[in-house]
Amino acid sequence: MNTPSSASAASLPPLVVSDRLAKKALRHFKERFIEMLLFGAASVSVLTTVGIIWVLVSESYHFFETVPLWSFLTDTMWTPLFADPHYGILPLLAGTLTTSLVALIVAIPLGTTIAIYLSEFARPAVREIVKPFLELLGGIPTIVYGYFALTVVIPMLQLLIPGLSGFNMLGAGIVMGIAIIPYVSSLAEDAMRAVPMNMREGSYAMGGTKLQTALRVVMPAALSGILSAYILGISRAVGETMIVAVAAGMQPNFTLNPLESAQTISAYIVQVALGDLPHGSIGYQSIFAAGLSLMLMTLSLNLVGHVLRRRYREAY
Amino acid sequence: MVSSTTMRMSDQREDQATPQALSNTAGFRSLRSHGVVARVETAPVKAAVEDFSFYYGDFKALKSISLPVHEKRVTALIGPSGCGKSTLLRAFNRMHDLYPGNRYEGAIRLHPDNTNLLSPGVDPIEVRMRIGMVFQKPNPFPKSIYENVAYGLRIRGEGNRSVLDDRVKEALQGAALWSEVEHRLHDPATALSGGQQQRLCIARCLATNPEVLLFDEPTSALDPIATASIEDLIHELRDKVTILIVTHNMQQAARVSDYTAYMYLGELMEFGETSQIFVNPTRKETEDYITGRFG
Ligand SMILES: Nc1ncnc2c1ncn2[C@@H]1O[C@H](COP(=O)(O)OP(=O)(O)OP(=O)(O)O)[C@@H](O)[C@H]1O
Ligand SMILES: [Mg+2]
Numbered sequence: 001m002n003t004p005s006s007a008s009a010a011s012l013p014p015l016v017v018s019d020r021l022a023k024k025a026l027r028h029f030k031e032r033f034i035e036m037l038l039f040g041a042a043s044v045s046v047l048t049t050v051g052i053i054w055v056l057v058s059e060s061y062h063f064f065e066t067v068p069l070w071s072f073l074t075d076t077m078w079t080p081l082f083a084d085p086h087y088g089i090l091p092l093l094a095g096t097l098t099t100s101l102v103a104l105i106v107a108i109p110l111g112t113t114i115a116i117y118l119s120e121f122a123r124p125a126v127r128e129i130v131k132p133f134l135e136l137l138g139g140i141p142t143i144v145y146g147y148f149a150l151t152v153v154i155p156m157l158q159l160l161i162p163g164l165s166g167f168n169m170l171g172a173g174i175v176m177g178i179a180i181i182p183y184v185s186s187l188a189e190d191a192m193r194a195v196p197m198n199m200r201e202g203s204y205a206m207g208g209t210k211l212q213t214a215l216r217v218v219m220p221a222a223l224s225g226i227l228s229a230y231i232l233g234i235s236r237a238v239g240e241t242m243i244v245a246v247a248a249g250m251q252p253n254f255t256l257n258p259l260e261s262a263q264t265i266s267a268y269i270v271q272v273a274l275g276d277l278p279h280g281s282i283g284y285q286s287i288f289a290a291g292l293s294l295m296l297m298t299l300s301l302n303l304v305g306h307v308l309r310r311r312y313r314e315a316y
Numbered sequence: 317m318v319s320s321t322t323m324r325m326s327d328q329r330e331d332q333a334t335p336q337a338l339s340n341t342a343g344f345r346s347l348r349s350h351g352v353v354a355r356v357e358t359a360p361v362k363a364a365v366e367d368f369s370f371y372y373g374d375f376k377a378l379k380s381i382s383l384p385v386h387e388k389r390v391t392a393l394i395g396p397s398g399c400g401k402s403t404l405l406r407a408f409n410r411m412h413d414l415y416p417g418n419r420y421e422g423a424i425r426l427h428p429d430n431t432n433l434l435s436p437g438v439d440p441i442e443v444r445m446r447i448g449m450v451f452q453k454p455n456p457f458p459k460s461i462y463e464n465v466a467y468g469l470r471i472r473g474e475g476n477r478s479v480l481d482d483r484v485k486e487a488l489q490g491a492a493l494w495s496e497v498e499h500r501l502h503d504p505a506t507a508l509s510g511g512q513q514q515r516l517c518i519a520r521c522l523a524t525n526p527e528v529l530l531f532d533e534p535t536s537a538l539d540p541i542a543t544a545s546i547e548d549l550i551h552e553l554r555d556k557v558t559i560l561i562v563t564h565n566m567q568q569a570a571r572v573s574d575y576t577a578y579m580y581l582g583e584l585m586e587f588g589e590t591s592q593i594f595v596n597p598t599r600k601e602t603e604d605y606i607t608g609r610f611g
Contacts, residue, residue, distance in 0.1 A: 196455075198451055198453060198455045199455055199457065199458075200414075201411065201414070201451065201455070202455040202456075202457065202517070202520075203457070203467070204411070204414060204444065205409055205411065205444055205448065205449040205451075206444065206448070206467055206468045206471065206521070206524070207441050207442075207444040207468065207471060207524070208441075208444075208467075208471050209441060209471075212471045216457075216467070216470075216471070217457050217458070220458045220459060221457070221458040223458070
């Protein structure tokens with residue numbers, strides 16, 4: 001064990017003690033210091049994540065001591081504030097999935113179309129005008145979107161669909177879709193613009209039109225980036241809180257019908273967090289179980305995104 | 317204008333050749349001993365560049381070029397870097413239309429119909445349907461080998477599976493790639509080697525039976541073996557299609573081409589049969605470039 005290392009130490013050239021050595025030591029110290037600083041900065045995000053997971057898991061653990069995991073996953077009622085409380089996540093999950101699905105039906109086609117237009121068709125001048133507007137759209141606080149849903153979109157939907165309730169998942173989902181368009185379109189556009197020009201030239205040289213080139217060559221070439229954009233959009237939709245809290249209603253409702261009102265996981269969490277349930281009560285702890293479910297959903301989406309990116313990564 | 321020089325007899329040329337020029341024409345002479353060059357004189361003109369100038373914005377990159385491109389022959393464009401070879405080549409399929417600020421002046425007439433390819437009334441897509449192009453860097457699409465070759469047919473609306481199968485096979489055979497890929501037609505094209513990718517790009521063009529094939533330094537990204545296979549292929553293709561090739565490699569120009577155009581600073585300095593240009597150039601500049609004293 002010892003022999004090789006002592007042999008290599010012996011073969012090193014003898015150290016010369018000089019000024020240069022002192023400088024070297026100083027430089028070494030500085031490098032180490034900066035490295036530590038950078039490491040510290042990076043650790044903050046890691047530690048925060050670990051802290052959040054720790055809180056979620058430990059609080060959920062207390063919750064699951066009272067409510068069996070099985071009934072949490074299969075009970076179709078979520079009534080933590082009733083005299084006979086039920087803690088079934090399914091209604092909240094249904095609300096989350098339905099609003100997200102409506103949002104994606106809006107955001108994916110529109111976001112993709114915008115990305116194709118901006119990347120492949122728009123003249124630079126047009127792009128310079130449209131992009132800031134999209135960024136603005138992405139910067140509007142979601143609470144504003146929530147009231148936009150409640151006061152503009154839902155009344156319009158009520159004209160089309162008589163008898164529609166004033167709170168519903170359709171209106172909330174549509175507006176949520178509009179809110180996540182910028183995320184989808186800007187990432188997808190970046191992915192398409194990264195496709196090298198010689199790929200497009202290959203298609204044009206074959207007699208391809210702009211549209212054929214965009215749809216049959218550029219999009220497949222940018223597939224991994226476009227899928228990432230979609231995954232980000234889905235994560236946003238699943239985690240989105242204020243729009244659904246304001247416009248989808250606050251009643252847990254085990255339904256996939258977007259015309260009904262319902263509550264999502266995130267909206268439930270705000271409701272309880274803002275309410276006056278005593279800390280440590282089982283009702284209060286339920287938000288950690290709900291939060292953990294939400295986090296597992298977005299985490300698995302990120303994993304799917306990661307796998308897709310690796311799988312479809314293109315070598316140009 | 318310069319094409320009068322192409323009518324000289326070949327043996328005269330050799331007598332007048334300088335030793336340097338001769339040493340560079342070994343490839344060419346081996347071809348000629350196979351009787352390839354003998355047919356050069358008879359080829360009709362497939363495309364005629366007429367007093368063609370080209371502008372990138374305000375910069376005049378090509379200055380009134382006139383040049384015949386003979387049918388089912390290989391014409392090489394040579395000249396130092398930046399002289400405008402690619403610019404001229406890319407005018408033939410209106411590639412410059414893709415970027416703003418570019419301007420054509422003059423004409424490139426495609427025979428037999430005498431269409432001016434550069435006329436604003438002519439749809440660039442129509443032009444590109446008739447003229448194929450192979451690029452410097454192989455650029456297969458992110459699709460399977462099969463779909464790469466079928467691409468041109470599909471965008472022309474061909475959906476019949478058996479027609480596609482036949483044409484894809486034919487094109488891959490034409491590009492000397494069939495035997496290497498016939499059992500993995502549905503693998504991604506990016507899994508092929510660089511030389512195979514370049515032959516795939518050639519097959520992609522062949523599938524739609526272009527009248528003219530443009531090559532812009534098709535072997536500059538390839539190793540010598542892959543280069544040799546592409547050169548062999550170009551050699552076979554000249555029976556079927558008119559070829560225009562840009563190359564930096566003098567041996568390559570001598571080996572594969574029937575005609576050579578020497579360009580310098582956006583102008584056509586000399587055009588003639590490859591045998592004449594390489595053995596007995598009329599201009600001193602051409603000779604200097606070919607023999608490597610300049611460029
Ligand atoms: N997009 C462009 N905009 C402006 N000038 C350009 C553009 N492309 C080429 N040029 C200029 O036009 C001239 C001819 O360029 P071109 O690419 O045709 O040369 P080339 O002979 O193909 O050179 P190389 O052998 O290096 O490929 C050069 O001076 C070049 O700088
Ligand atoms: Mg070039």
